[in-house]
Each structure stands twice: as structure tokens, then as C-alpha cells.
Amino acid sequence: MSGKVRQKTSANAADSSTQSINERILKECHGLYTDPDSGLVKIGESLNLSLLTPRKKITVLLIGNHSAGKSSFINWYVEEHIQRTGVAIETQGFTFVTSGRKRESLTGNATLHLYPDFEPLRQIEGVTDYLTTEISTSKQKKFSLVTFVDTPGLVDGDMKYPFDVNKSILWLGDLADLIFVFFDPIGQALCKRTLNIVEALSEKHAERMKFFLSKADEAGMESDRQRVMMQIVQELCKRPGLNRTGFDMPTIYVPSMNQKQSRCVNQIDEVCKEIEKTINGTIQTTLNSLERDCDNIAQKVEQTIEDDRVTSSQNLKSRVRGATYGFLGMLLPFVLLTTFLISTQHKALKTILGQDLVDTLTIYLGPLSKAWNSIPKxxxxxxxxxILGLALFMLLIAKFVSRTKPTMSRKQRRSLLEMKDYVQSVVKTKKQTLYSDYLKQSVAEQDL
Ligand SMILES: Nc1nc2c(ncn2[C@@H]2O[C@H](COP(=O)(O)OP(=O)(O)O)[C@@H](O)[C@H]2O)c(=O)[nH]1
Ligand SMILES: [Mg+2]
Structure with a gap:
């Protein structure tokens, strides 16, 4: 007996340690992106690269008919009575259930501040008033890595929702990592509204969607349950948008609610496994994206430096060309003016340049100055x-061709290289460590 207890305790210890490793990996990755000084998002921005910040938790969206057991499932998972169950449809809104340091309830506005990704929800009229966040201190199962989004129960008929439920759910579906659809055997399992939403969601996110037959303990005998399942699957198959080859639909129920002592198989662990699988997938994707983003940053730095080098050499060419035209522009009027003055035997020339220089110039420019004499007075x-006009034109060309493009200062180049060095050494080493931590832990998990 004591052996059993010890075994259980050690398993729990292993569980909590693996949980903390996964939690740490996601937190550290998040930190690497969001750090105000050296965060990858900031580095990316300075390079015109927009990088997506990985999330610290996965989001699980629960949808289903009214009274399908969504809220009860969350309470079971978290092992705390957070969500009210059996609530009237009219008062239901969207609730984010997440873990935190203290038990707290947040209003719609605060919720959108906490989840900036969900900010566009505001655009759906009336939703903000029906949004809440419940923060729980629970560390049960993988709750510290999950945010559940509980949705209003769906019903058919004249029921007026104070906001556009369909639109909101479709929108939330885009941000969710997992979408659980709960069908219950008693309620309006085949509520049209639910089926419509399920169909619309699966057009985009079929692979994220998982179906469950909830409250399976209430389905009666095995034969009744089979019939209910058949009915649901048939209804689903009628929907062209749901073109799946088969519907895997584990039967689940909250163990403590099995009042009738039904002997139905409870596959509620499947739900937990799906969550775990998605967490593991998210960790791998996050680490892979981290590596890719680092490579992209390094590549962009190299590209920017290469571009700058090309610009610098172009600038140099422009300057040389500009100087040549400038020199010609200055030389032309000087030469011609001198020849003109020589040809006119101007006295001023001798006073300015001196007799010797004038003599030398006369030797070299003599033939040209003769040309002046052939021009009528x-x-x-x-x-x-x-000639002056031509010279001016040359100077203008000089100005035009010597235009340069801005280049980086030495300081800028140094800071770019530092960024590259940082992502290639520091971040990548970190990624390597996190990856091996993750793998060590997941291999250990399999050994258990
Ligand atoms: N027998 C049984 N009853 C359940 C189960 N889950 C929920 N219920 C009951 O079904 C009712 C509706 O559950 P609730 O979680 O509020 O459904 P929601 O509208 O989908 O959130 C409540 O009275 C629960 O006590 C279950 O697994 N088995
Ligand atoms: Mg509910």
C-alpha cells in the first residue's frame, strides 16, 4: 500500500516538474520576443520584419448546445467550481478561464486588456459587456498552460442574443488552438445553430476541432447511446462543409455527476490528452519558429549590410562623377576666359597672374585664343x-550626378552586427537548451 502511495507521489512530482518545464519553455520563449531591450519583436521592427509573439498558453474554445456540460467540464478540469453550471441561456456570455496568482474575476474591458489578441472582438457590438475572465490559482492537470473559452449555450428558435453569437464564435475560432464541440444526448444535441457554427468553423479549422459526446452517463443503455451517436454522426454527415471520412467521438462525462451509476466508458482522459498533445505541438512550433525567426533576422542583417555596402560604392561612384563634371564646369569658363583675355591682351590678366604665367598660358592656350580672333566682335x-551657360549646365549635372543615398553610420552597422551575434549565439543557444529540456522531459514522460 505504502509502495503504491509512494509511486503515486513520485508520478505527481514528475508531472508537476514536467509541467513546470513546459511552462518555463513557453514563458522564456515569450520573454525572448517581448523583452523591451533585446526582444526579437523589437529587433524585427528595426529590420522591417514583423514577428509573431508566441503565446504562453494554448486557447481551448468550447462550443455546444445549451446545457451540454461545457462549464461543468471546465470545473472538472480545473478542479474548482469556477463556472456556474445549469445557467439560464439569457445570462450567458463568453468566459475566459485561466490560471493566475490569485482568484479574481475580470470585466469585459479588463479581459480585452489581458488578451490584446482578442481586442478586435470589441467591434462586434455588445460583446464586451458579455465578456468575463475568471482567474483561478489551480495548477491541476495542464491548466497552467491552458486558457479555456466558455461560450454561451446555443439554442434554436426565437432566442435573442444580446450580440452576434455566431460571428463571435467564428472569430474566436480563428484564435483558438483547439475547438471542442460538445454534443449531449438529452438536450438539443442536433440544434441547427450548433451544426451551422460547427460547419462554418470546420471550413477553416477542421484539424483543430474535436467532437465529444458529453454527459454520456445520461445516454441510457449502451444501445441508446449508440443510437444517439448514430443520429449525431448522420446529422453531421449531411453537412457538405463537414466532409470528414469518419467522426471520432469519444463519450465523456464528469465522473462525479454520474448519479445513475452508468457503466458507460468514460473517455474524458481523451480530452486531457488532446490538450496535452496540443501543448506539446505548440512548444515544438514555438521553438521551431524561434529558430526560423533568428535565421531570418541574421539573414536580414546580412542583407542590410550588403545593401549598404552597395549603396556606399554607388555613392563613391556618384561623387567621382560629380567631381569630374564639377571640375569641367569650373575649368571650362576659366580656360575660355583666360584665352579670351589673352586674345584681347587684357592688362588685368598680367596684373593678376604675372607676366611669367601669362607667357606660359599664351604658349599653351595660344592656338585657342586665336580662335577668339575669328569670332566677329x-x-x-x-x-x-x-560658354558660361554651358559651364553652369555642367555644374548642374555635377550636382545631379553626385547625389548620394543615405548609408549607415558605423555605430548603426555595429549595432546591427551585435543583433545578429545576439540572435545567433545567445538566442540560438537558449533555444537549443530549451529544446533539449523539452525532449528530455517528453522522453522521460514516455518512460513512466
Ligand atoms: N449527468 C451528468 N450531468 C452533467 C454532466 N455535465 C454537466 N451536467 C449537468 O448538466 C447541466 C448543464 O451543465 P453546464 O455545464 O452548465 O452546461 P453548459 O450550458 O454547456 O455550460 C448542469 O445541471 C450539470 O450539472 C455530466 O457529465 N453528467
Ligand atoms: Mg455554461
Whole structure:
């Protein structure tokens, strides 16, 4: 007996330790993205890369008819009476059930602050007033890694919801990692509204959806249960949007509610397994995305530096070209003016340049200055103006071709390289450690 107890305790200890490893992995990954100084999101922004921050928990959306046992399931999972059960349809809204440091209830506004991803829900009129968050301190099962979203019970008929339920659920479905559909044998198991929503959701998220026959203990004898299942599956198969080859539908019930002592098989553990599977999948995806994002950042840094190098060399070419045109633009009027002055034997020239220089220039520029004499006197002004115009034009070209593009400062380049170094060494090493922690733990789990 004592052996059994010890075995159980050690299993529990292993469970809580693995839970904390997974929790830690997701938290640390989240931290690597959101750190205000060196977070990957911030680094990404500076490189024009938009990176998605991984979530710390998975989101499980529960949908089903009114009274299908959704809230009771959450209470069973969390092992705390958080959600009121058997509630009237009119008062039902959406409840986020999550773990935290203290028991607390949040209003719609606070909920949207806590879950910024869900902020667009505000656009659906009236929803905010029907949103709440229940924070529980429970650490049961994998609750510390799960956020349940309990939805209003669905019914057919004239029931008026104070907001657009269908739209809200479809919208929540986009953000959920898992969508559990509860069909119960007694209630309106085949409520049209539920089937419509299920069909619409499965068009986009078929692989995330899992169906369960809830409150299976109330289904009566095995034959009755089979009939109910058949009916549900038949209804589902009628829906073209739900083109699945088969419907796996474990039968579940909250053990403590089995008042009639039904001997029906309870596959409620399947639900827990689905949750665990999704958590493990999320951890792997998160770590893989972390690696990919690091590679993308490093690549982008290299690309940016290469682009900058190309720009720098283009800038250098532009400068050389600009200087050449500029030099020509300056030289042309100087040469021509000098030749002109030489040709006119201007005195000022001698005073400015001195006799020797004028003599040298006369030797070199003599032939050109002779050209001036062939121009009729009346036209010299025009020719001069044209030459000056040409020179001005050259200077304009010089200005135009010497335009440069901005390049990085040395400091900027250094900080880029630091980023690359950071993601390639620090973050990747961290990722490696987290991955091996995860694998060690999951292999150990299988050994148990
Ligand atoms: N026998 C039995 N009753 C259940 C089970 N789950 C819930 N109920 C009862 O069914 C009623 C509706 O449950 P609730 O969780 O509020 O359903 P919801 O509307 O889907 O949230 C409540 O009176 C529960 O006590 C179950 O597994 N077995
Ligand atoms: Mg409920």
C-alpha cells in the first residue's frame, strides 16, 4: 500500500516538474520576443520584419448546445467550481478561464486588456459587456498552460442574443488552438445553430476541432447511446462543409455527476490528452519558429549590410562623377576666359597672374585664343554667355550626378552586427537548451 502511495507521489512530482518545464519553455520563449531591450519583436521592427509573439498558453474554445456540460467540464478540469453550471441561456456570455496568482474575476474591458489578441472582438457590438475572465490559482492537470473559452449555450428558435453569437464564435475560432464541440444526448444535441457554427468553423479549422459526446452517463443503455451517436454522426454527415471520412467521438462525462451509476466508458482522459498533445505541438512550433525567426533576422542583417555596402560604392561612384563634371564646369569658363583675355591682351590678366604665367598660358592656350580672333566682335558677348551657360549646365549635372543615398553610420552597422551575434549565439543557444529540456522531459514522460 505504502509502495503504491509512494509511486503515486513520485508520478505527481514528475508531472508537476514536467509541467513546470513546459511552462518555463513557453514563458522564456515569450520573454525572448517581448523583452523591451533585446526582444526579437523589437529587433524585427528595426529590420522591417514583423514577428509573431508566441503565446504562453494554448486557447481551448468550447462550443455546444445549451446545457451540454461545457462549464461543468471546465470545473472538472480545473478542479474548482469556477463556472456556474445549469445557467439560464439569457445570462450567458463568453468566459475566459485561466490560471493566475490569485482568484479574481475580470470585466469585459479588463479581459480585452489581458488578451490584446482578442481586442478586435470589441467591434462586434455588445460583446464586451458579455465578456468575463475568471482567474483561478489551480495548477491541476495542464491548466497552467491552458486558457479555456466558455461560450454561451446555443439554442434554436426565437432566442435573442444580446450580440452576434455566431460571428463571435467564428472569430474566436480563428484564435483558438483547439475547438471542442460538445454534443449531449438529452438536450438539443442536433440544434441547427450548433451544426451551422460547427460547419462554418470546420471550413477553416477542421484539424483543430474535436467532437465529444458529453454527459454520456445520461445516454441510457449502451444501445441508446449508440443510437444517439448514430443520429449525431448522420446529422453531421449531411453537412457538405463537414466532409470528414469518419467522426471520432469519444463519450465523456464528469465522473462525479454520474448519479445513475452508468457503466458507460468514460473517455474524458481523451480530452486531457488532446490538450496535452496540443501543448506539446505548440512548444515544438514555438521553438521551431524561434529558430526560423533568428535565421531570418541574421539573414536580414546580412542583407542590410550588403545593401549598404552597395549603396556606399554607388555613392563613391556618384561623387567621382560629380567631381569630374564639377571640375569641367569650373575649368571650362576659366580656360575660355583666360584665352579670351589673352586674345584681347587684357592688362588685368598680367596684373593678376604675372607676366611669367601669362607667357606660359599664351604658349599653351595660344592656338585657342586665336580662335577668339575669328569670332566677329559683335558676337563675342553671346559666345561668352553661351560658354558660361554651358559651364553652369555642367555644374548642374555635377550636382545631379553626385547625389548620394543615405548609408549607415558605423555605430548603426555595429549595432546591427551585435543583433545578429545576439540572435545567433545567445538566442540560438537558449533555444537549443530549451529544446533539449523539452525532449528530455517528453522522453522521460514516455518512460513512466
Ligand atoms: N449527468 C451528468 N450531468 C452533467 C454532466 N455535465 C454537466 N451536467 C449537468 O448538466 C447541466 C448543464 O451543465 P453546464 O455545464 O452548465 O452546461 P453548459 O450550458 O454547456 O455550460 C448542469 O445541471 C450539470 O450539472 C455530466 O457529465 N453528467
Ligand atoms: Mg455554461
Amino acid at each position: 559683335d558676337y563675342t558677348m553671346y559666345v561668352l554667355a553661351a
